[in-house]
Amino acid sequence: MNLRRRMRVPLVITVCLMIAGISLAAAMQSVQIKSGVLRATPSFLGKVVAKVVYGDRVEALGNKNGWSKVRPPAGVKNSGWIHDSALTYKKILLTAGQSDVAQGATGKEIALAGKGFNEQVEREFKAQNPQLDFKMIDQLEKIIVSDDQMQRFLEAGRVRPQGGAQQ
Amino acid sequence: MKTSRREFLRTLGRLTRWSAGIFPFAGLLSSCKTLDTVSTIGAQVGAATGVLTESQAQSIQKSGKAVARSFEDITPEQEYYIGRTVGARILKKYSAYPNKSATAYVNQIGQSLARVSDLPETFAGYHFMIQDSDEINALASPGGLVFVTRGMLRCCRSEDAVAAVLAHEIGHVQRRHGLQAIKKSRITSALTTLGIEGTKTLGGQELSELTETFEKSISDITQTLINNGYSRKFEHQADKDAVIITKRLGYDPNGLVDMLKEMENRLKPGRIDFVKTHPLPERRIADISPVLGAPAMIPEARQRRFQKAFAGV
Numbered sequence A: 001m002n003l004r005r006r007m008r009v010p011l012v013i014t015v016c017l018m019i020a021g022i023s024l025a026a027a028m029q030s031v032q033i034k035s036g037v038l039r040a041t042p043s044f045l046g047k048v049v050a051k052v053v054y055g056d057r058v059e060a061l062g063n064k065n066g067w068s069k070v071r072p073p074a075g076v077k078n079s080g081w082i083h084d085s086a087l088t089y090k091k092i093l094l095t096a097g098q099s100d101v102a103q104g105a106t107g108k109e110i111a112l113a114g115k116g117f118n119e120q121v122e123r124e125f126k127a128q129n130p131q132l133d134f135k136m137i138d139q140l141e142k143i144i145v146s147d148d149q150m151q152r153f154l155e156a157g158r159v160r161p162q163g164g165a166q167q
Numbered sequence B: 001m002k003t004s005r006r007e008f009l010r011t012l013g014r015l016t017r018w019s020a021g022i023f024p025f026a027g028l029l030s031s032c033k034t035l036d037t038v039s040t041i042g043a044q045v046g047a048a049t050g051v052l053t054e055s056q057a058q059s060i061q062k063s064g065k066a067v068a069r070s071f072e073d074i075t076p077e078q079e080y081y082i083g084r085t086v087g088a089r090i091l092k093k094y095s096a097y098p099n100k101s102a103t104a105y106v107n108q109i110g111q112s113l114a115r116v117s118d119l120p121e122t123f124a125g126y127h128f129m130i131q132d133s134d135e136i137n138a139l140a141s142p143g144g145l146v147f148v149t150r151g152m153l154r155c156c157r158s159e160d161a162v163a164a165v166l167a168h169e170i171g172h173v174q175r176r177h178g179l180q181a182i183k184k185s186r187i188t189s190a191l192t193t194l195g196i197e198g199t200k201t202l203g204g205q206e207l208s209e210l211t212e213t214f215e216k217s218i219s220d221i222t223q224t225l226i227n228n229g230y231s232r233k234f235e236h237q238a239d240k241d242a243v244i245i246t247k248r249l250g251y252d253p254n255g256l257v258d259m260l261k262e263m264e265n266r267l268k269p270g271r272i273d274f275v276k277t278h279p280l281p282e283r284r285i286a287d288i289s290p291v292l293g294a295p296a297m298i299p300e301a302r303q304r305r306f307q308k309a310f311a312g313v
Helices: A002-027 A098-104 A119-128 A134-141 A147-156 B002-030 B033-048 B054-067 B076-093 B100-115 B159-174 B184-194 B204-228 B232-249 B254-266 B273-277 B281-291 B300-309
Strands: A028-031 A035-039 A048-053 A057-064 A067-071 A080-083 A091-093 A110-112 B127-131 B138-141 B145-149
Touching: A028 A091, A048 A080, A119 B076, A119 B204, A134 B076, A134 B127, A134 B145, A147 B100, B076 B138, B076 B145, B076 B204, B100 B127, B100 B159, B100 B232, B100 B300, B138 B159, B138 B204, B145 B159, B159 B232, B159 B254, B159 B300, B184 B204, B204 B273, B232 B254, B232 B281, B254 B281
Parallel strands: A091 A110, B127 B145
Antiparallel strands: A028 A057, A035 A048, A035 A080, A057 A067, A067 A080, B138 B145
16 A cells, blocks of 8 residues: 555656646747737637737637637736637747847747848848839738628628638 | 556556656757757857857857757748748739739638638738739748639639639648748758847848848749649648638538639640649549539529629639
């Protein structure tokens, strides 16, 4: 009996440590898209309850079908759902100090915003390739179908998403 | 019974102790030794000769470890800048078709499809453009810029077929096929330069090296997209994705077959642009037929708006 107990102790401690480690790692995530929204339901046409921007830290509260329910960063009121593809476990540093660089360069836990192929590189590239039309690309990026337009468009065409608007 | 349980617990305890000892080394084993060594030596030389500051040298040593990974390490933000420039290159080959209502229609279909894909969120979203060309072609730039020629849209006889074409391109985006065309050596060299913080501390030399790597990476992608085409495996994956994505949104995936049949009729001998970058339509039809299901009736309202939107296309 004593022997069995002694066996259990390291097992229990290890399992506890592993769970604690996993939950700590899973708790905080960063928004890795330019701007996004939190929705009331885990659905692509769910009501928008909050807005988030690149680099925002959010806390995961739950997960369903590739969507995470998250607590927003300080200053944003409502919790809501966002698709996992908008999130990363890395911490995104928008303005990195020198000490962050050494960590950031490994890329595992930290990503430096504006690192690498960025606006400055694009500017340099544009200067060398003036024949390319980036204005047209800027215009293209401005074409955004709003939630309302999308909903009306799908309904008018009798396009019915599987499980309603759920993904 | 008791003995076997005790034995089980004993084994479990032993395994737990072993695993606690093994885990810290697992990460080390996965890093690429050669690259680490090269970047360490390079950075040490740089620091010793005064070309780099000590902290910059440390960054490069660190980034050498990052190099051991691949295109998956390109962040959505970097993918966005790559995609914009690939898009600008595509526009050099195919100019925009200035038809606002047709463009709005294509974006309503495409952006709805993207929302139910496996990668609904990219750095700056999905956007769709029609190109003023009779050639049959459709191209997806990393990050979600999609370009479809009028020639391709003429192969579509329904909204469901248009949806299939766009969903196929979304498939290439969500699987990051474009980024996989970049030669590994370029990602290596980019990440080495990138070890130094952003571009704020990049002098002219580093910036021009990085821009050169950028330009070559863009060429790798456009060469594949426009001239060589993806592998047959990638095309098949994108076709399968098209079936899944169109089904999820509520379109009939048979639209893809309908489009491919029409394309076969329209592909004239000598018009090789699409043929040289894609498997033949009949092969594609044979490959996806097993997962299609029975064709559905297309609602009249949907067909009417399709005809209206594409009247001039």
